[in-house]
Amino acid sequence: MLLEASEVSMAFGSFAAVSGASLAVEEGEIVGLIGPNGAGKSTFFNCLAGDMQPTSGRIVFAGVDLTRTSPETHALAGIGRTFQVPATFEDMTLLDNVMVGAFLRYPQPEQAREHARRILGLTGLGGYAGQRARSLGTPGRKRLEIARVLATRPRLMLLDEALAGLTPTELQQAVALVREIHASGVTLVIVEHIMEVIMTLTKRVLVFNQGHVIASGAPESVVREEAVIEAYIGRGRRKRRQ
Amino acid sequence: MRYGAVTLWAALLAYPLVLYNQFYWDIGVGLLLAAITASAWNIVGGYAGQVSVGHAMFFGIGAYAPLLVYHLWKLPPVAGVPLAIGLSLALAVIIGVPTLRLKGHYFSMATIAIAELIRIFVGTWDLVGAAIGLQGPAVGRGWWDLTFRSEIPYYYIFLGVLAVLLSVTAVVERGRFGYYLRAIKAGERAARSLGVPVQQTKLKALMLSAAFTSVAGSLYAIKTGFIDPESGFGILVSVQMVIVAALGGAGTRLGPLVGALVLVPAQTAINTWFGGGGTGLTYILYGGIILVLARFEPGGLHELWHRAAPLLRRRARAA
Amino acid sequence: MLLLQVIVGGLLLGAVYALFSSGLTLIWGMMNFINFAHGEFVMLGMYVALVVVTWIGGGPAAFGLGAAFALFVLGVVVYLSLIRHVVRGPMLAQILSTFGLALLLRYSAFWIFSANFVSLPQTSLSGTVNLAGILMPVAQLVAGVVAITLTVALHLLLARTALGSRLLAVAEDRNAAMLMGIRPDRMQALAWGLSAGAAGIAGALMAIAYPWSPSVGETFGLTAFVVVALGGFGSVPGALYAGLIIGLIQALSAYWLGPVYKDIVVYALFAALLWLRPQGLLGRA
Numbered sequence: 047m048l049l050e051a052s053e054v055s056m057a058f059g060s061f062a063a064v065s066g067a068s069l070a071v072e073e074g075e076i077v078g079l080i081g082p083n084g085a086g087k088s089t090f091f092n093c094l095a096g097d098m099q100p101t102s103g104r105i106v107f108a109g110v111d112l113t114r115t116s117p118e119t120h121a122l123a124g125i126g127r128t129f130q131v132p133a134t135f136e137d138m139t140l141l142d143n144v145m146v147g148a149f150l151r152y153p154q155p156e157q158a159r160e161h162a163r164r165i166l167g168l169t170g171l172g173g174y175a176g177q178r179a180r181s182l183g184t185p186g187r188k189r190l191e192i193a194r195v196l197a198t199r200p201r202l203m204l205l206d207e208a209l210a211g212l213t214p215t216e217l218q219q220a221v222a223l224v225r226e227i228h229a230s231g232v233t234l235v236i237v238e239h240i241m242e243v244i245m246t247l248t249k250r251v252l253v254f255n256q257g258h259v260i261a262s263g264a265p266e267s268v269v270r271e272e273a274v275i276e277a278y279i280g281r282g283r284r285k286r287r288q
Numbered sequence: 289m290r291y292g293a294v295t296l297w298a299a300l301l302a303y304p305l306v307l308y309n310q311f312y313w314d315i316g317v318g319l320l321l322a323a324i325t326a327s328a329w330n331i332v333g334g335y336a337g338q339v340s341v342g343h344a345m346f347f348g349i350g351a352y353a354p355l356l357v358y359h360l361w362k363l364p365p366v367a368g369v370p371l372a373i374g375l376s377l378a379l380a381v382i383i384g385v386p387t388l389r390l391k392g393h394y395f396s397m398a399t400i401a402i403a404e405l406i407r408i409f410v411g412t413w414d415l416v417g418a419a420i421g422l423q424g425p426a427v428g429r430g431w432w433d434l435t436f437r438s439e440i441p442y443y444y445i446f447l448g449v450l451a452v453l454l455s456v457t458a459v460v461e462r463g464r465f466g467y468y469l470r471a472i473k474a475g476e477r478a479a480r481s482l483g484v485p486v487q488q489t490k491l492k493a494l495m496l497s498a499a500f501t502s503v504a505g506s507l508y509a510i511k512t513g514f515i516d517p518e519s520g521f522g523i524l525v526s527v528q529m530v531i532v533a534a535l536g537g538a539g540t541r542l543g544p545l546v547g548a549l550v551l552v553p554a555q556t557a558i559n560t561w562f563g564g565g566g567t568g569l570t571y572i573l574y575g576g577i578i579l580v581l582a583r584f585e586p587g588g589l590h591e592l593w594h595r596a597a598p599l600l601r602r603r604a605r606a607a
Numbered sequence: 608m609l610l611l612q613v614i615v616g617g618l619l620l621g622a623v624y625a626l627f628s629s630g631l632t633l634i635w636g637m638m639n640f641i642n643f644a645h646g647e648f649v650m651l652g653m654y655v656a657l658v659v660v661t662w663i664g665g666g667p668a669a670f671g672l673g674a675a676f677a678l679f680v681l682g683v684v685v686y687l688s689l690i691r692h693v694v695r696g697p698m699l700a701q702i703l704s705t706f707g708l709a710l711l712l713r714y715s716a717f718w719i720f721s722a723n724f725v726s727l728p729q730t731s732l733s734g735t736v737n738l739a740g741i742l743m744p745v746a747q748l749v750a751g752v753v754a755i756t757l758t759v760a761l762h763l764l765l766a767r768t769a770l771g772s773r774l775l776a777v778a779e780d781r782n783a784a785m786l787m788g789i790r791p792d793r794m795q796a797l798a799w800g801l802s803a804g805a806a807g808i809a810g811a812l813m814a815i816a817y818p819w820s821p822s823v824g825e826t827f828g829l830t831a832f833v834v835v836a837l838g839g840f841g842s843v844p845g846a847l848y849a850g851l852i853i854g855l856i857q858a859l860s861a862y863w864l865g866p867v868y869k870d871i872v873v874y875a876l877f878a879a880l881l882w883l884r885p886q887g888l889l890g891r892a
Contacts, residue, residue, distance in 0.1 A: 097477070097480075097481070117480040117481050118480055118483050118484065118485050118486070120481075121480075121481060121482055121483030122483050126482075129477075129481075133475050133477060134475075134478070135470070135471055135474035135475055135478065136474060137474060138470060138474055142467065142470070145467055146470075146479065146482055147482045147483075149464045149468070150482060150483040153464055154464075155463055155464065155467075158464070158467075194482065195481075195482070198482055333699075334699075337697075337698055337699070339699050339702045341702070341706065386885065387881060389885070390885065391639070392639070392698045392702070393635075393641035393698075393701070394641070394836075394840075394885075396643075397832045398877075398881060400829065400832075401832060401877050401878075402874070402878060404829060404870075404874055405871065405875060405877075408867070408870055408871050409871055411867075412868070412871070473698075523825065527706070527710070531703075534703060538699055568714050568717050568718050569714075569718070571710055572710070572711060572714040572715055574707075575707045575710030575712075575713075575714060575715075576707070576711055577707070578703050578704075578706060578707030578710065579689070579703075579704065579708060579711060580707075581700075581703060581707070582689075582693055582699075582700040583689055583692060583693060583704060586693075586696055586697050586699055586700035
């Protein structure tokens with residue numbers, strides 16, 4: 047078991063963003079997290095990444111308890127993440143952006159640069175290495191974020207809506223990239239709204255609603271569960287149709 | 289840009305020999321001092337984006353320690369420099385640990401408040417001269433007192449220190465530490481997620497910056513032979529560092545030097561033309577420059593140049 | 608008896624601190640922005656009062672309102688022409704913007720009014736009054752009482768009125784507020800106006816009771832900051848309590864240790880706060 051999150055809860059004052067969420071991920075899996083907006087997926091993600099400290103529960107990665115540790119520690123341990131709203135280093139070049147990631151495993155600048163170039167090539171950004179991140183559009187920034195995280199050589203990557211807002215062609219390329227990353231041995235947990243992506247990429251999904259995990263299993267069966275449909279569409283409408 | 293840098297250094301080396309005049313030497317020394325303090329500030333304020341407006345706290349320690357060791361034990365002021373650096377490093381840690389956790393504006397205000405605290409406190413402490421301040425040796429007892437009658441030795445000492453500082457900055461820029469500083473400035477949260485040890489890195493930057501700012505203060509005190517709470521710890525000392533760096537381009541290696549090259553002569557010009565009322569006007573102008581800079585070109589002259597250069601090149605080619 | 612007088616005097620001055628500090632905390636809570644020129648706004652309020660009295664010959668109400676109005680306008684103008692633009696940019700620009708403004712205002716005041724300390728000519732608020740054995744200058748008493756009233760009024764405006772909730776909505780979540788039909792830009796401009804106006808009136812109130820020069824802006828700015836840090840960012844009630852406490856501490860420090868120590872103790876308190884409780888008494892971390 048690579049990642050084991052047990053009974054994770056995150057409360058902000060009296061508001062429980064996440065309640066008792068559990069997730070077990072084997073090395074090599076691709077797991078999806080779905081659910082309506084505000085259901086707690088991103089908060090859960092933040093706990094997994096160390097950005098937030100859960101109010102209760104445990105997060106164990108590769109046998110090490112990371113529950114109350116910093117994002118830096120998580121990164122060092124091998125957990126990488128992207129952000130829902132891309133947080134690239136705008137005024138730095140693409141190469142420099144990725145180098146920051148590379149430095150985690152390659153302290154020497156020449157090696158870090160070489161590794162960064164390689165990663166940029168792998169992700170199809172090689173031609174833009176010298177441009178500032180600011181010059182990219184959102185799809186480019188998302189891809190850069192992925193490249194940057196990849197450079198840290200993570201064992202597990204948390205992708206937060208990395209495929210949202212793309213044209214069909216871009217989406218195809220992005221899915222291909224995600225597949226390649228997975229094939230290279232990285233375990234993935236992805237948050238997505240695009241059902242097509244979830245269906246094709248993941249073998250297992252967890253459904254969040256109002257802070258709780260309300261369903262889990264293979265994507266095809268989970269989307270047919272009543273609780274899940276209700277969560278997205280709401281009660282009563284199905285009945286009216288009949 | 290390579291040729292530019294070489295020309296610049298050649299010009300700086302030749303300056304006092306070409307413009308062989310007390311007036312120009314004064315400007316030169318002032319210019320170098322401004323460049324040193326701004327470049328020191330630049331490490332933590334420009335590269336890491338932690339805008340300290342209280343750096344005078346380190347400058348003041350750097351200035352007081354040498355004159356204090358002379359005042360108390362009649363040692364050559366230069367002997368106080370290591371003491372100054374040590375104290376500044378200690379202060380950087382004591383201040384840095386709680387304040388570097390703070391976000392943006394809060395951090396800046398905190399640095400102002402602490403520098404003020406130190407300034408007022410020093411003004412009440414008799415051991416360090418209270419409001420009157422301290423003086424260095426009026427006449428040198430030997431070369432080690434560094435009381436030269438001509439500005440020229442000071443000029444070259446300052447130039448040497450600047451060269452060392454800028455070399456250190458270059459080394460920082462190229463390595464992991466420099467990349468991490470820039471990442472912190474560009475996005476702390478993202479930097480953390482990539483394993484950057486944000487708190488530690490900021491603190492190291494502050495310590496490095498503090499050490500060099502302290503040296504600058506020592507140079508000032510040794511040259512001037514006098515220090516008091518206002519000239520050591522005053523807010524205007526802190527502000528000048530920031531403006532000089534920002535004007536040339538904060539976060540770039542030569543930005544602070546460029547800023548000094550523009551601002552110090554300008555300041556001298558204003559003081560000369562307006563005589564006594566000059567100082568008031570200087571600061572009105574400072575305020576105006578800062579405002580315009582902040583509003584229209586926060587990247588300073590460096591950014592302006594980078595934007596203008598391609599346009600100028602195109603015009604030159606078309607002509 | 609003298610001690611009691613010192614205490615009351617300190618509290619009254621603290622009330623004025625509370626008033627202008629609530630302006631600072633409002634902006635901070637709303638935009639995560641510190642106005643480094645806030646102290647200068649207070650200082651300008653004092654000079655507006657002086658100008659109104661000497662040129663137009665108005666009484667306390669006139670120059671109080673004059674200061675409030677003039678500074679309100681200045682606050683809005685500063686927001687629209689400067690703040691609105693820099694807030695979207697790099698941190699250095701944000702900090703430099705109001706800092707540059709502070710220098711510009713402070714040294715322009717030195718230029719125009721000279722560095723001499725001035726005070727308002729005798730107004731209807733001169734003389735002292737005897738309150739249960741304590742002798743209190745009427746001016747200080749009026750300044751303090753009006754200051755508390757206005758601070759409480761500001762708090763009520765924010766907490767209890769529709770306008771206030773619109774302002775707070777923008778502070779809470781700008782995008783959500785936009786979706787609800789609130790114009791964040793307008794609300795922020797209004798907040799800057801209120802903030803500057805509060806500073807202006809506070810200045811006018813202090814002008815009644817104490818002499819000043821352009822140099823006071825720097826100290827007021829720092830005092831406001833310590834008050835806001837103590838009371839908690841974004842909290843007007845916090846600013847009220849903290850203002851009173853700081854005023855009291857200053858007065859007692861001056862009384863027991865000597866006048867030069869009054870600022871040291873306040874800044875030392877701030878340094879301690881940094882280490883122990885950066886979010887202040889009533890603030891969110």
